[in-house]
Amino acid sequence: MPVIWAVLALFWILIILVPELLSLLVWLVLLFIGWSIFVTSMAFKSWKKESIKFWSYEIFKNKKSK
Numbered sequence: 509m510p511v512i513w514a515v516l517a518l519f520w521i522l523i524i525l526v527p528e529l530l531s532l533l534v535w536l537v538l539l540f541i542g543w544s545i546f547v548t549s550m551a552f553k554s555w556k557k558e559s560i561k562f563w564s565y566e567i568f569k570n571k572k573s574k
Contacts, residue, residue: 523530 523533
């Protein structure tokens with residue numbers, strides 16, 4: 509557990525000393541979110557599935573009402 513705290517402390521010190529790292533981190537998070545949305549939408553389109561299961565979560569495609 510002390511190793512985790514040391515890594516987190518080093519991470520925050522680096523962000524304080526080099527603010528550009530915070531900008532890079534924000535862009536990486538946004539890129540990951542965009543990629544996740546893209547992959548999920550492509551999975552529903554190409555696999556023609558009604559739901560996708562990740563670990564204990566299940567994502568359902570919206571069904572069109574008649």
